[in-house]
Amino acid sequence: MGSITLLFIILSGIIALSLALFQYWHRLKKKSIFNLLAFLRFLTIFAVLILLVNPKIEKETFYKEKPKLVIATDNSSSLSFLEQEENIKRVINNLKENQELNDKFDLNFFSFDEDLKMTDSLSFQGRQTNVANAFDKLQDIYKSDIAPTILLSDGNQTYGSDYGYTSLKFKQPVYPIVLGDTTQHVDIKLQQLNVNKYAFYKNNFPIEAIISYNGEEKVSTSFKILNGNTVVWSQTVDFDQINNSKILNFSLPANQIGLFTYKAIIEPLSNEKNTNNNAKNFAIEVVNEKSNIAIVSDFVHPDLGALKKSIESNEQRSVSILSINEFVSKITDYQMVILYQPNSRFKPAFDALNVTPLNSLIVSGSKTDWNFINNTKNNYKHDISNQTENYQAVINTNYSEFIIPDLDFESFPPLIGKFGNINFSVPSKVILTKKIGNVITDDVLLATLEYNSQREALLLGENIWQWRAQSFLNQGSFDQFDDFIGKLVQYLASKKRRERLNVEFESFYNGSSNVVISAQYFNTTYEFDNRENLIINVTDDISGEKKSYPFILKNNSYQVDLSSLPASDYRFTVTATNSNISKSGSFKIIAYNIEEQFLNANMSKLQTVASNTNGNTYFPDKTDDLIDDLLNDSRFAIIEKSTKNTVPLIDWKYLLALIAICLTSEWFIRKYNGLI
Template identity: 35%
Template structure:
């Protein structure tokens, strides 16, 4: 408060006194209450003047700020055998009165998630120490913080925590819980295989084997497929050669899900055998495609088609003869109609009704009047004029990649001149080029509706295959081109309204989740579907039914209540009866069980990187002593100076109300108003 404000307060006091004296000393001469009333009036006036002047005062408040002590407790499965040891040490430290007086203690758990400690269950199936430390650093960047990490140092997901260097306000000590003795141990670290393979193909399998120990050891790697040994290899590992990459190829002899296990064994007396094997699964698909050729002519193109398409061993080409019975046509996945006419209408209609992909090839001998009556989605003008037709690329073609085959400089094909009108949705791959003139008429077009169709408006494609050999000394690019056409057309099948997404092998029951999508008849997502799954265990006949739950844009069902084993299932939409089936396996793989000794090396690294050290449970007293004596983490007193205006003091208003009220009552009851 400055001197000017003090002067104003003095003047206000003098003025309030003068008015009070004048009011009650000179005007109220005979009242026995005049002295009391004068005092009340003086106080009221002075209070009003002070509120109008509103002088400001300095206020200082002191706060004791203690540094943080964050206790991070491992909540994963790997620490469960040592839970009593951990809880004893944690409780002893967290409830220590001296430590509590010096620090603000907060407790957290880490494992699969990082959260404030509410309860400790030791059930997390993964451990991410780095995420826990980084979360603390991000939230408490500006505060002095001591971290004490309780655990075995085992981490199986996330960033390598031992290299972290937290901010300058942080220090970290670790209490190593568990068995710190290093045992000889063989471990299948990882296993890789394709998710899918095709019948008759070879698929690769790769595994990484690790060894912890000092003495050389001879081990055997065994690979089983559906419990039958399919590969075996002897290896030798030692301290300097502690890892081995094992790779092999396995044959997909039959369709179905193949459960594959890789196991490593030796004469070692290992304490931990859980990590000696890993499992995966490969779904073997029967992709063999039957291609049926229907033709009224004998032509070199027919042999070219058969040879080129069968270059892929998963495809078989059959020449179909009349009569075309339903039994004969039922096995066909792709029809090739070569220069057919109206007499083949029944087979064309069959392909349409069954939505079987169709490849039409026409040429100089085609009866266009008969073809136009087949309602194929296009019509061609029949001028009867034969022409040599070259191919001209369409750069805008987008159905599949054909960049490795460009026949623009190849010999011409044989066809007829005439305008072509296509009425169905389509994309053109090659345009016609006749006598050096680029036409808008297609040479090769693909219809993109539900029933996939390709139309080649010329014959003699054997010339293209021969030219490919002249240019490249093999037929690969032409055969690949024909294979892409066959694959695109043979995948022409009605969209499945009920689609599933799930793993063939769930590592643990908690991960057993199946999602489904169901479409209505217009192929829009149906949010009112009633999906139900029936799951059966193959070993003992166990069965259960569970409804799906709608979540966002899909349906999901949680099967975490199931035990480990092999299961078959059927998902059914109850209103329409549409269903689909499959199978899966639930393993009891545990990341936490892969290592069962304390990783004191990494705990030491993280502590050294953050101005701390590693303690053991029997050294808790040393840790407490260090916490209490470390000058880096002392409580500090923080003073806060505030400027407070007089009008902020509510008691002045209370005084004003009391004095005015008292004055009024005295004057009222003594007849002085």
């Protein structure tokens, strides 16, 4: 409150007192009742004047803030396999029912498997475990809070970053409760099996098996590959305490075209406790030929390697980086061509494409000669400019030629391209538009077009290698970006007639992966139709059981998740119920539960996490010790905080009530004494 305001308040008091005395002064000595009337009049006038002055009053409120206590529980099926459900329920109930703990902390319950969820409801059905992802998300949620974390887990992670390293960046103390047996048992394990997804007819496909042994005695056993009940390859392997691992590399012939299932098995030892980790099923799809794709450039650029790696992530495709003359001499060897930043030296390549038409992708950039391309191609014209610009990408969610993976294009760094727009003289479909700074434009960055039974795509920017790197930073792998490039190449390399119902699925799925089937439905004018109702009818070829599932709409496609299906061979039919169009196919789910490969808790990794975060490790029967440590830890004290609010007096309703009471009281007193 300022000195001017204080002066006005004093002046208001003097004015109020003067007016009250002026009205009742000559009567004060007659009756004592006039003293009360003068006082009420003073309060009324003073309160009204105070409201006119309207001073600001600071109001301070005190409250206590309890630290958070995070209880993150592993919800994967490995805990069920290790028979830890009762231990987990007992620990959680002890935490919930301890009154002292609830008085000191706000308890927040989470569960995690592949992802983190805020819940204390546990099913122990998670297919995979990603502890690192749980740490990353908890760090984001509680970055400004005091939130010690209790981690109930066996410590076995099936995919994701090393959570021991991730915990170094975790700002909260972590208290792991070790679930599962920590006693080391004799065990021989098929640690890893590396096999390509595809093989080529009349070739051999390589297999790499990594086998580990945990024990002290010398042992000998047999490793086999079975196709049905037939042993197609075997080898005897010996282990001891020192030589406790083997890497086997061998090849099998691909003599028939189709999908084939195999089983790799290491014969269990007589005293083994866990034999679930001794075998693994795998499948190979034998295909007849490989798609050959040419990348033509007359200078070296990182984009060339990035495109080659993305396309060849699918083993059915092979990429050759060629000079212009090499491409012209071998043009008949390829099903598609990528022309990287064409200029006038590309004239022989364009002439060869006029004679031997191939579907193509043209990538332009700062060195592209658009004057040459405009004179060579009749289907589009680009504005001529020597100026370059940085363009970020904005996805067109209405694009319907193929299903675009869920990439965060707006987080990608900008591409460099020639300034100006492109105008098409044939039908085109836009995948990405340009964003300059914060301005989203309608200008094309990536588009596809069809004409005279040919398909072509244009990418109007260089440095796509940076997109692949950013995708890895965003997702932890190149898979989604490579999938995007793969689908663009698949669209360009295919000459198949367009259909109204397209279904995307894999020939086989591993039992621990998600089984997701995607579909697109088009109306009679081949525009994507989001009003159709798609149903998939799935039949188990072994049991004969039939099930139906509805597709759900997601962006520019329909999707259905069949991950709940058990391992088996399946046939399916996808039906558009309104138009009665259907599409059929088949797939195989291979039996494999990665969560059942662990016999023991990974105590050493959990101890590393506790050490990295200044926490401690406990067992389920020592929950009371954990509670005592949390209650006595001075780092987790309840903090008293205060908030100050500056409130104008005119918002104080009690002052208005005081004025009303004073005026009412004065009127009743005067009325009662016959002064009115």
